[in-house]
Amino acid sequence: MPFLHPSISKSKSHVGFRGEKDGVCRYPSSRSTGLYLFVYRLLGPASHSFTSLSVARSKRPFLAFTESNAQLLAFATRDQFDHFTISFSEGRLLLITVVHTPLSMMINMFISFLLLALPLLTQAAPGRGPWGASHHAFPGGSSPYAPFPGKYNATYPPCTNATMKVRKDFDTMAPLERKAYTDAIKCLMTKPSQLDQTLYPAAINRYFDYAVIHTNLTQVVHISAFFLTWHRYYLHLFEQDLANQCGYTGAFPYWNWPATADNLTGSAIFDGSEYSMSGNGLYTNNDSIVLSPFFSIPHGSGGGCVTSGPFANMTTTLQPVSIDVLITGAPLPNNTFAKNESCLTRDLNTYVAKRYTNTSALYECLETTNMADFTTQINGVIGSTELGLHSGAHFVLGSPGSNIFVSVQDPIWWPLHTFLDNLYTSWQIRHPNVSDSVYGTLTANNAPPSANGTINTLEPGWGYFDQTNYTIGDLMSTTSGPFCYRYDVAL
Numbered sequence: 195m196p197f198l199h200p201s202i203s204k205s206k207s208h209v210g211f212r213g214e215k216d217g218v219c220r221y222p223s224s225r226s227t228g229l230y231l232f233v234y235r236l237l238g239p240a241s242h243s244f245t246s247l248s249v250a251r252s253k254r255p256f257l258a259f260t261e262s263n264a265q266l267l268a269f270a271t272r273d274q275f276d277h278f279t280i281s282f283s284e285g286r287l288l289l290i291t292v293v294h295t296p297l298s299m300m301i302n303m304f305i306s307f308l309l310l311a312l313p314l315l316t317q318a319a320p321g322r323g324p325w326g327a328s329h330h331a332f333p334g335g336s337s338p339y340a341p342f343p344g345k346y347n348a349t350y351p352p353c354t355n356a357t358m359k360v361r362k363d364f365d366t367m368a369p370l371e372r373k374a375y376t377d378a379i380k381c382l383m384t385k386p387s388q389l390d391q392t393l394y395p396a397a398i399n400r401y402f403d404y405a406v407i408h409t410n411l412t413q414v415v416h417i418s419a420f421f422l423t424w425h426r427y428y429l430h431l432f433e434q435d436l437a438n439q440c441g442y443t444g445a446f447p448y449w450n451w452p453a454t455a456d457n458l459t460g461s462a463i464f465d466g467s468e469y470s471m472s473g474n475g476l477y478t479n480n481d482s483i484v485l486s487p488f489f490s491i492p493h494g495s496g497g498g499c500v501t502s503g504p505f506a507n508m509t510t511t512l513q514p515v516s517i518d519v520l521i522t523g524a525p526l527p528n529n530t531f532a533k534n535e536s537c538l539t540r541d542l543n544t545y546v547a548k549r550y551t552n553t554s555a556l557y558e559c560l561e562t563t564n565m566a567d568f569t570t571q572i573n574g575v576i577g578s579t580e581l582g583l584h585s586g587a588h589f590v591l592g593s594p595g596s597n598i599f600v601s602v603q604d605p606i607w608w609p610l611h612t613f614l615d616n617l618y619t620s621w622q623i624r625h626p627n628v629s630d631s632v633y634g635t636l637t638a639n640n641a642p643p644s645a646n647g648t649i650n651t652l653e654p655g656w657g658y659f660d661q662t663n664y665t666i667g668d669l670m671s672t673t674s675g676p677f678c679y680r681y682d683v684a685l
Protein backbone atom coordinates (compact mmCIF):
# COMPACT_ATOMS: atom_id res chain seq x y z
CA MET A 195 0.00 0.00 0.00
CA PRO A 196 1.59 3.35 -0.95
CA PHE A 197 1.65 6.01 1.69
CA LEU A 198 1.16 9.52 0.53
CA HIS A 199 2.80 12.64 1.73
CA PRO A 200 0.33 15.04 3.27
CA SER A 201 -2.04 15.73 0.52
CA ILE A 202 -5.63 16.39 0.08
CA SER A 203 -7.92 14.90 -2.43
CA LYS A 204 -11.36 16.29 -2.68
CA SER A 205 -14.44 15.07 -4.37
CA LYS A 206 -17.97 16.27 -4.03
CA SER A 207 -18.72 13.96 -1.20
CA HIS A 208 -15.56 13.14 0.55
CA VAL A 209 -12.23 14.59 1.53
CA GLY A 210 -9.54 12.33 2.79
CA PHE A 211 -5.82 12.49 3.23
CA ARG A 212 -3.11 10.51 4.86
CA GLY A 213 0.55 11.10 5.42
CA GLU A 214 3.82 9.60 6.55
CA LYS A 215 6.15 12.59 6.89
CA ASP A 216 6.04 15.91 8.67
CA GLY A 217 3.38 18.10 7.34
CA VAL A 218 0.31 20.14 7.85
CA CYS A 219 -3.09 19.72 6.33
CA ARG A 220 -5.72 22.34 6.52
CA TYR A 221 -9.30 22.04 5.52
CA PRO A 222 -11.86 24.79 6.01
CA SER A 223 -15.43 23.83 6.69
CA SER A 224 -16.89 27.29 6.38
CA ARG A 225 -18.44 26.79 2.97
CA SER A 226 -19.68 23.30 3.61
CA THR A 227 -22.68 21.99 5.40
CA GLY A 228 -23.19 18.67 7.04
CA LEU A 229 -19.55 18.06 7.80
CA TYR A 230 -18.29 15.23 9.91
CA LEU A 231 -14.65 14.82 10.68
CA PHE A 232 -13.07 11.51 11.56
CA VAL A 233 -9.38 11.17 12.36
CA TYR A 234 -8.05 7.67 12.48
CA ARG A 235 -4.72 6.10 13.26
CA LEU A 236 -4.52 2.94 11.31
CA LEU A 237 -2.95 0.13 13.26
CA GLY A 238 0.49 -0.89 12.09
CA PRO A 239 4.01 -1.76 13.24
CA ALA A 240 5.20 0.42 16.11
CA SER A 241 8.25 1.69 14.27
CA HIS A 242 5.97 3.53 11.95
CA SER A 243 3.78 5.10 14.59
CA PHE A 244 3.20 8.78 14.93
CA THR A 245 5.15 10.86 17.35
CA SER A 246 2.78 13.77 17.45
CA LEU A 247 -0.56 14.86 16.27
CA SER A 248 -2.37 18.07 16.91
CA VAL A 249 -5.68 19.25 15.72
CA ALA A 250 -6.24 22.97 15.75
CA ARG A 251 -9.78 24.13 15.86
CA SER A 252 -11.59 27.31 16.58
CA LYS A 253 -14.94 26.33 18.00
CA ARG A 254 -14.85 23.23 20.14
CA PRO A 255 -12.11 20.85 21.17
CA PHE A 256 -12.30 17.52 19.51
CA LEU A 257 -12.89 14.47 21.54
CA ALA A 258 -9.56 13.21 22.68
CA PHE A 259 -8.35 9.71 22.21
CA THR A 260 -5.11 9.03 23.99
CA GLU A 261 -5.24 5.32 24.60
CA SER A 262 -2.84 3.19 22.66
CA ASN A 263 -4.30 1.21 19.83
CA ALA A 264 -7.18 3.64 19.57
CA GLN A 265 -8.43 3.45 16.08
CA LEU A 266 -10.57 6.52 16.00
CA LEU A 267 -8.56 9.46 17.29
CA ALA A 268 -11.03 12.24 16.91
CA PHE A 269 -14.54 12.78 15.79
CA ALA A 270 -16.44 15.99 15.41
CA THR A 271 -19.88 16.92 14.22
CA ARG A 272 -20.69 19.85 12.04
CA ASP A 273 -21.19 22.45 14.73
CA GLN A 274 -18.01 21.62 16.58
CA PHE A 275 -15.51 23.15 14.20
CA ASP A 276 -15.24 25.60 11.37
CA HIS A 277 -11.83 24.52 10.22
CA PHE A 278 -9.18 22.16 11.33
CA THR A 279 -5.47 21.85 10.86
CA ILE A 280 -3.68 18.60 11.36
CA SER A 281 0.06 18.54 11.77
CA PHE A 282 2.04 15.41 12.31
CA SER A 283 5.58 14.15 12.19
CA GLU A 284 7.14 10.79 11.52
CA GLY A 285 3.67 9.62 11.04
CA ARG A 286 2.24 6.84 9.08
CA LEU A 287 -1.11 5.35 8.51
CA LEU A 288 -3.14 8.33 9.50
CA LEU A 289 -6.39 8.77 7.71
CA ILE A 290 -8.62 11.76 8.04
CA THR A 291 -12.02 11.81 6.52
CA VAL A 292 -14.38 14.68 6.16
CA VAL A 293 -17.78 13.58 5.18
CA HIS A 294 -20.70 15.58 3.94
CA THR A 295 -23.08 13.79 1.64
CA PRO A 296 -25.16 10.60 1.58
CA LEU A 297 -22.51 8.88 -0.53
CA SER A 298 -20.17 9.57 2.33
CA MET A 299 -22.18 7.26 4.50
CA MET A 300 -21.03 4.32 2.42
CA ILE A 301 -17.47 5.55 2.29
CA ASN A 302 -17.28 6.01 6.02
CA MET A 303 -18.79 2.63 6.75
CA PHE A 304 -16.29 1.10 4.38
CA ILE A 305 -13.48 2.81 6.27
CA SER A 306 -14.85 1.57 9.58
CA PHE A 307 -14.95 -1.99 8.38
CA LEU A 308 -11.48 -1.63 6.90
CA LEU A 309 -10.21 -0.45 10.25
CA LEU A 310 -11.77 -3.38 11.98
CA ALA A 311 -10.07 -5.73 9.57
CA LEU A 312 -6.66 -4.07 9.65
CA PRO A 313 -5.33 -5.61 12.86
CA LEU A 314 -5.81 -8.96 11.22
CA LEU A 315 -3.98 -7.88 8.11
CA THR A 316 -1.02 -6.19 9.75
CA GLN A 317 1.05 -6.81 12.81
CA ALA A 318 -0.91 -5.50 15.77
CA ALA A 319 0.52 -2.40 17.36
CA PRO A 320 2.11 -2.98 20.75
CA GLY A 321 0.41 -1.88 23.96
CA ARG A 322 2.49 1.23 24.32
CA GLY A 323 2.21 3.74 21.56
CA PRO A 324 2.41 7.42 20.96
CA TRP A 325 -1.15 7.68 22.23
CA GLY A 326 -0.41 5.58 25.24
CA ALA A 327 -1.98 6.70 28.47
CA SER A 328 0.54 9.49 28.93
CA HIS A 329 -0.35 13.00 27.88
CA HIS A 330 3.37 13.59 27.33
CA ALA A 331 2.86 12.34 23.81
CA PHE A 332 2.12 15.98 23.16
CA PRO A 333 5.34 17.88 23.85
CA GLY A 334 5.14 21.15 25.65
CA GLY A 335 1.62 20.55 26.80
CA SER A 336 0.37 22.35 23.74
CA SER A 337 -2.00 19.59 22.87
CA PRO A 338 -5.63 20.57 22.63
CA TYR A 339 -6.27 17.32 24.44
CA ALA A 340 -4.25 18.13 27.53
CA PRO A 341 -6.29 18.53 30.71
CA PHE A 342 -7.38 22.12 31.10
CA PRO A 343 -5.57 24.02 33.81
CA GLY A 344 -7.32 24.85 37.05
CA LYS A 345 -10.51 23.39 38.38
CA TYR A 346 -13.60 25.07 37.02
CA ASN A 347 -15.49 24.52 40.25
CA ALA A 348 -13.53 27.10 42.12
CA THR A 349 -16.02 29.51 40.60
CA TYR A 350 -19.11 27.81 42.00
CA PRO A 351 -20.51 28.66 45.41
CA PRO A 352 -20.57 25.82 47.92
CA CYS A 353 -23.66 23.64 47.83
CA THR A 354 -25.43 23.55 51.20
CA ASN A 355 -28.77 22.26 52.43
CA ALA A 356 -30.01 25.84 52.24
CA THR A 357 -29.09 26.28 48.57
CA MET A 358 -29.90 22.79 47.37
CA LYS A 359 -32.88 22.46 45.04
CA VAL A 360 -35.20 19.47 45.35
CA ARG A 361 -36.54 17.71 42.26
CA LYS A 362 -39.99 16.20 42.65
CA ASP A 363 -42.31 13.54 41.25
CA PHE A 364 -44.59 15.33 38.78
CA ASP A 365 -47.63 13.50 40.13
CA THR A 366 -47.01 14.76 43.68
CA MET A 367 -46.57 18.42 42.73
CA ALA A 368 -49.40 20.88 43.30
CA PRO A 369 -51.47 21.39 40.12
CA LEU A 370 -50.45 25.02 39.84
CA GLU A 371 -46.77 24.19 40.13
CA ARG A 372 -47.18 21.60 37.37
CA LYS A 373 -48.87 24.20 35.21
CA ALA A 374 -46.13 26.73 35.95
CA TYR A 375 -43.61 24.17 34.66
CA THR A 376 -45.47 23.47 31.41
CA ASP A 377 -46.13 27.21 30.98
CA ALA A 378 -42.36 27.78 31.18
CA ILE A 379 -41.69 25.13 28.53
CA LYS A 380 -44.29 26.75 26.28
CA CYS A 381 -42.66 30.12 26.99
CA LEU A 382 -39.32 28.72 25.78
CA MET A 383 -41.10 27.76 22.55
CA THR A 384 -41.83 31.45 21.98
CA LYS A 385 -38.16 32.48 22.21
CA PRO A 386 -36.21 32.76 18.96
CA SER A 387 -33.73 30.11 17.85
CA GLN A 388 -30.06 31.01 18.11
CA LEU A 389 -28.97 28.43 15.55
CA ASP A 390 -28.01 29.05 11.93
CA GLN A 391 -31.30 28.68 10.08
CA THR A 392 -29.59 27.65 6.84
CA LEU A 393 -28.03 24.66 8.61
CA TYR A 394 -30.90 23.90 10.96
CA PRO A 395 -34.27 24.91 9.49
CA ALA A 396 -35.92 22.55 12.02
CA ALA A 397 -34.80 24.84 14.84
CA ILE A 398 -37.98 26.93 14.83
CA ASN A 399 -37.50 28.31 18.32
CA ARG A 400 -35.26 28.05 21.37
CA TYR A 401 -36.96 24.88 22.57
CA PHE A 402 -36.15 23.20 19.28
CA ASP A 403 -32.52 24.33 19.61
CA TYR A 404 -32.34 21.79 22.43
CA ALA A 405 -33.86 19.12 20.21
CA VAL A 406 -31.47 19.92 17.33
CA ILE A 407 -28.38 19.94 19.52
CA HIS A 408 -29.41 16.61 21.03
CA THR A 409 -29.96 15.13 17.57
CA ASN A 410 -26.61 16.40 16.39
CA LEU A 411 -24.78 14.77 19.29
CA THR A 412 -26.86 11.62 19.54
CA GLN A 413 -24.13 9.40 18.11
CA VAL A 414 -21.71 10.53 20.77
CA VAL A 415 -23.84 10.83 23.90
CA HIS A 416 -25.86 7.61 23.86
CA ILE A 417 -24.73 4.02 24.38
CA SER A 418 -21.38 5.60 25.23
CA ALA A 419 -19.27 6.74 28.18
CA PHE A 420 -20.90 10.19 28.02
CA PHE A 421 -24.50 9.10 28.34
CA LEU A 422 -25.29 9.64 32.02
CA THR A 423 -23.24 12.75 32.74
CA TRP A 424 -23.92 14.48 29.41
CA HIS A 425 -27.66 14.13 29.94
CA ARG A 426 -27.36 15.21 33.58
CA TYR A 427 -25.81 18.50 32.53
CA TYR A 428 -28.17 18.92 29.60
CA LEU A 429 -31.14 18.70 32.02
CA HIS A 430 -29.42 21.23 34.24
CA LEU A 431 -29.00 23.66 31.33
CA PHE A 432 -32.68 23.34 30.47
CA GLU A 433 -33.70 23.84 34.09
CA GLN A 434 -31.59 27.00 34.24
CA ASP A 435 -33.03 28.18 30.95
CA LEU A 436 -36.59 27.81 32.22
CA ALA A 437 -35.59 30.08 35.09
CA ASN A 438 -33.53 32.60 33.14
CA GLN A 439 -35.68 32.88 30.02
CA CYS A 440 -39.11 32.26 31.48
CA GLY A 441 -38.94 32.88 35.22
CA TYR A 442 -39.71 29.34 36.36
CA THR A 443 -38.20 28.66 39.76
CA GLY A 444 -40.35 25.70 40.87
CA ALA A 445 -39.22 22.12 41.17
CA PHE A 446 -37.80 20.34 38.14
CA PRO A 447 -40.08 17.32 37.93
CA TYR A 448 -39.56 13.70 37.03
CA TRP A 449 -41.94 11.15 35.51
CA ASN A 450 -42.03 8.18 37.86
CA TRP A 451 -42.11 5.32 35.33
CA PRO A 452 -43.00 2.39 37.58
CA ALA A 453 -45.54 4.38 39.62
CA THR A 454 -47.50 5.19 36.46
CA ALA A 455 -46.94 1.97 34.51
CA ASP A 456 -50.24 0.32 35.41
CA ASN A 457 -52.41 3.28 34.58
CA LEU A 458 -50.70 5.69 32.21
CA THR A 459 -53.66 7.81 31.15
CA GLY A 460 -55.04 7.83 34.69
CA SER A 461 -51.87 9.38 36.10
CA ALA A 462 -51.59 13.12 36.66
CA ILE A 463 -48.75 13.36 34.14
CA PHE A 464 -50.74 11.89 31.21
CA ASP A 465 -54.38 12.53 32.12
CA GLY A 466 -54.66 15.24 29.49
CA SER A 467 -55.80 17.98 31.88
CA GLU A 468 -54.30 21.45 31.84
CA TYR A 469 -52.16 20.34 34.80
CA SER A 470 -50.67 17.35 32.98
CA MET A 471 -47.87 16.95 30.39
CA SER A 472 -50.70 16.34 27.85
CA GLY A 473 -52.38 13.04 27.21
CA ASN A 474 -52.27 10.27 24.65
CA GLY A 475 -52.41 10.77 20.88
CA LEU A 476 -55.68 10.14 19.06
CA TYR A 477 -56.25 6.47 18.34
CA THR A 478 -54.96 5.16 15.03
CA ASN A 479 -54.89 1.49 14.15
CA ASN A 480 -51.14 1.15 13.77
CA ASP A 481 -49.18 -1.99 13.01
CA SER A 482 -47.07 -3.49 15.74
CA ILE A 483 -43.67 -1.88 16.27
CA VAL A 484 -40.84 -3.84 14.69
CA LEU A 485 -37.57 -3.33 16.51
CA SER A 486 -35.59 -6.01 14.73
CA PRO A 487 -36.32 -9.09 12.60
CA PHE A 488 -36.66 -11.00 15.88
CA PHE A 489 -38.34 -8.45 18.10
CA SER A 490 -41.57 -6.55 17.78
CA ILE A 491 -43.95 -5.07 20.32
CA PRO A 492 -47.67 -4.35 20.05
CA HIS A 493 -48.64 -0.78 19.23
CA GLY A 494 -50.08 1.41 21.97
CA SER A 495 -53.48 2.95 22.48
CA GLY A 496 -52.91 6.20 20.58
CA GLY A 497 -50.64 6.92 17.64
CA GLY A 498 -52.13 10.16 16.34
CA CYS A 499 -51.92 13.82 17.28
CA VAL A 500 -51.88 14.92 20.90
CA THR A 501 -55.02 17.05 21.32
CA SER A 502 -55.31 17.52 25.07
CA GLY A 503 -53.44 19.40 27.77
CA PRO A 504 -50.75 22.06 27.54
CA PHE A 505 -49.10 20.67 24.39
CA ALA A 506 -52.26 20.01 22.41
CA ASN A 507 -51.71 20.67 18.71
CA MET A 508 -48.02 21.38 19.21
CA THR A 509 -45.90 21.37 16.04
CA THR A 510 -42.84 19.18 15.66
CA THR A 511 -40.24 19.62 12.90
CA LEU A 512 -37.67 16.81 13.10
CA GLN A 513 -38.57 13.54 11.48
CA PRO A 514 -37.32 10.33 13.10
CA VAL A 515 -33.81 9.13 12.21
CA SER A 516 -33.28 5.39 11.72
CA ILE A 517 -31.71 3.52 14.61
CA ASP A 518 -29.44 1.94 11.97
CA VAL A 519 -27.57 5.24 11.85
CA LEU A 520 -26.74 4.80 15.52
CA ILE A 521 -25.86 1.13 15.16
CA THR A 522 -23.49 1.61 12.23
CA GLY A 523 -22.04 5.02 13.09
CA ALA A 524 -23.02 6.36 9.70
CA PRO A 525 -23.33 10.15 9.36
CA LEU A 526 -26.73 11.67 9.91
CA PRO A 527 -28.87 11.77 6.76
CA ASN A 528 -28.60 15.06 4.89
CA ASN A 529 -32.23 15.95 5.52
CA THR A 530 -32.03 15.41 9.27
CA PHE A 531 -32.46 19.08 10.10
CA ALA A 532 -35.00 19.91 7.40
CA LYS A 533 -38.21 21.47 8.66
CA ASN A 534 -40.84 18.72 8.44
CA GLU A 535 -43.81 20.14 10.24
CA SER A 536 -46.23 17.73 11.82
CA CYS A 537 -48.34 17.48 14.94
CA LEU A 538 -46.86 16.10 18.14
CA THR A 539 -47.89 12.45 18.27
CA ARG A 540 -47.97 9.88 21.09
CA ASP A 541 -48.84 6.23 21.28
CA LEU A 542 -48.93 5.44 25.01
CA ASN A 543 -48.10 1.79 25.45
CA THR A 544 -49.22 -0.01 28.60
CA TYR A 545 -47.74 -3.32 27.46
CA VAL A 546 -44.26 -1.78 27.30
CA ALA A 547 -44.74 0.16 30.54
CA LYS A 548 -45.76 -2.91 32.52
CA ARG A 549 -43.15 -5.14 31.01
CA TYR A 550 -40.05 -2.92 31.00
CA THR A 551 -40.58 -0.07 33.48
CA ASN A 552 -42.15 -1.92 36.40
CA THR A 553 -41.00 -1.74 40.00
CA SER A 554 -39.07 -5.01 40.00
CA ALA A 555 -37.15 -3.93 36.89
CA LEU A 556 -36.31 -0.69 38.71
CA TYR A 557 -34.91 -2.48 41.75
CA GLU A 558 -33.06 -5.03 39.68
CA CYS A 559 -31.34 -2.07 38.08
CA LEU A 560 -30.63 -0.28 41.37
CA GLU A 561 -29.11 -3.41 42.84
CA THR A 562 -26.51 -3.91 40.13
CA THR A 563 -23.04 -3.51 41.61
CA ASN A 564 -21.03 -2.18 38.70
CA MET A 565 -21.51 0.40 35.99
CA ALA A 566 -21.45 -2.13 33.14
CA ASP A 567 -24.40 -4.03 34.61
CA PHE A 568 -26.22 -0.82 35.53
CA THR A 569 -25.86 0.42 31.95
CA THR A 570 -27.15 -2.84 30.55
CA GLN A 571 -30.21 -2.68 32.79
CA ILE A 572 -30.89 0.87 31.66
CA ASN A 573 -30.36 0.57 27.96
CA GLY A 574 -30.61 -3.11 27.19
CA VAL A 575 -28.47 -4.35 24.34
CA ILE A 576 -29.10 -2.85 20.94
CA GLY A 577 -30.22 -5.51 18.51
CA SER A 578 -31.22 -7.94 21.25
CA THR A 579 -34.79 -8.93 21.97
CA GLU A 580 -35.27 -6.94 25.17
CA LEU A 581 -35.47 -3.28 26.05
CA GLY A 582 -33.82 -1.77 29.11
CA LEU A 583 -35.61 0.44 31.64
CA HIS A 584 -34.72 3.72 29.99
CA SER A 585 -35.23 2.52 26.43
CA GLY A 586 -38.49 0.98 27.65
CA ALA A 587 -39.66 4.35 28.99
CA HIS A 588 -39.05 5.88 25.56
CA PHE A 589 -41.05 3.13 23.88
CA VAL A 590 -43.93 3.76 26.28
CA LEU A 591 -44.37 7.03 24.38
CA GLY A 592 -44.42 5.98 20.74
CA SER A 593 -42.99 8.30 18.08
CA PRO A 594 -41.32 10.78 18.29
CA GLY A 595 -40.61 10.08 21.98
CA SER A 596 -39.31 6.61 21.13
CA ASN A 597 -36.77 7.88 18.61
CA ILE A 598 -33.38 8.23 20.24
CA PHE A 599 -32.36 11.09 17.94
CA VAL A 600 -35.42 13.35 17.94
CA SER A 601 -37.29 12.40 21.13
CA VAL A 602 -36.57 15.75 22.80
CA GLN A 603 -39.33 17.27 20.70
CA ASP A 604 -41.93 15.75 23.01
CA PRO A 605 -41.71 17.79 26.25
CA ILE A 606 -42.30 14.63 28.29
CA TRP A 607 -38.66 13.93 27.41
CA TRP A 608 -37.52 16.20 30.27
CA PRO A 609 -39.41 14.46 33.09
CA LEU A 610 -38.48 11.11 31.52
CA HIS A 611 -34.78 11.89 31.63
CA THR A 612 -35.02 13.52 35.03
CA PHE A 613 -36.24 10.19 36.36
CA LEU A 614 -33.29 8.49 34.68
CA ASP A 615 -31.04 10.99 36.46
CA ASN A 616 -32.79 10.12 39.74
CA LEU A 617 -32.08 6.48 38.99
CA TYR A 618 -28.41 7.27 38.29
CA THR A 619 -28.17 9.42 41.43
CA SER A 620 -29.85 6.78 43.59
CA TRP A 621 -27.55 4.10 42.20
CA GLN A 622 -24.54 6.28 43.05
CA ILE A 623 -25.81 6.71 46.62
CA ARG A 624 -26.36 2.97 46.98
CA HIS A 625 -22.93 2.06 45.59
CA PRO A 626 -20.48 4.73 46.83
CA ASN A 627 -17.40 2.66 46.03
CA VAL A 628 -18.18 2.59 42.33
CA SER A 629 -20.21 5.79 42.05
CA ASP A 630 -17.60 7.45 39.83
CA SER A 631 -17.35 4.56 37.37
CA VAL A 632 -17.41 5.21 33.65
CA TYR A 633 -18.46 2.54 31.20
CA GLY A 634 -18.44 2.70 27.43
CA THR A 635 -16.50 4.20 24.58
CA LEU A 636 -16.62 7.62 22.97
CA THR A 637 -19.02 6.68 20.19
CA ALA A 638 -22.54 5.29 20.40
CA ASN A 639 -22.52 1.52 20.21
CA ASN A 640 -18.76 1.89 19.60
CA ALA A 641 -19.41 2.75 15.96
CA PRO A 642 -17.05 3.79 14.53
CA PRO A 643 -14.72 2.05 17.01
CA SER A 644 -13.29 4.38 19.66
CA ALA A 645 -11.42 4.36 22.93
CA ASN A 646 -12.99 3.82 26.33
CA GLY A 647 -14.05 6.95 28.17
CA THR A 648 -12.59 7.77 31.58
CA ILE A 649 -13.38 10.33 34.25
CA ASN A 650 -10.80 12.58 32.54
CA THR A 651 -12.42 12.51 29.12
CA LEU A 652 -13.77 15.85 27.97
CA GLU A 653 -17.50 16.03 27.34
CA PRO A 654 -18.45 16.90 23.75
CA GLY A 655 -20.21 20.10 24.79
CA TRP A 656 -23.85 21.15 24.59
CA GLY A 657 -23.84 23.26 21.46
CA TYR A 658 -24.13 26.97 22.10
CA PHE A 659 -25.81 26.41 25.46
CA ASP A 660 -22.50 25.68 27.13
CA GLN A 661 -18.91 25.61 25.95
CA THR A 662 -17.26 24.80 29.28
CA ASN A 663 -14.66 22.05 29.07
CA TYR A 664 -16.15 19.70 31.62
CA THR A 665 -14.75 16.24 31.97
CA ILE A 666 -17.02 13.28 32.63
CA GLY A 667 -15.71 13.24 36.20
CA ASP A 668 -16.66 16.89 36.73
CA LEU A 669 -20.34 16.02 36.31
CA MET A 670 -20.65 13.03 38.59
CA SER A 671 -21.87 14.61 41.80
CA THR A 672 -25.25 16.35 41.99
CA THR A 673 -24.04 18.43 44.92
CA SER A 674 -20.76 19.88 43.69
CA GLY A 675 -19.34 21.83 40.77
CA PRO A 676 -22.16 23.21 38.65
CA PHE A 677 -24.82 21.14 40.43
CA CYS A 678 -26.65 21.61 43.68
CA TYR A 679 -29.77 19.47 43.76
CA ARG A 680 -31.22 16.27 45.15
CA TYR A 681 -34.36 14.21 44.63
CA ASP A 682 -37.33 14.27 46.98
CA VAL A 683 -37.12 10.48 47.31
CA ALA A 684 -34.01 8.41 46.69
CA LEU A 685 -34.98 5.24 44.86
Ligand SMILES: [Cu+2]
Pocket residue numbers: 408415416425598
Ligand atom coordinates in the same frame (compact mmCIF):
# COMPACT_ATOMS: atom_id res chain seq x y z
CU1 LIG B 1 -30.54 11.54 24.76
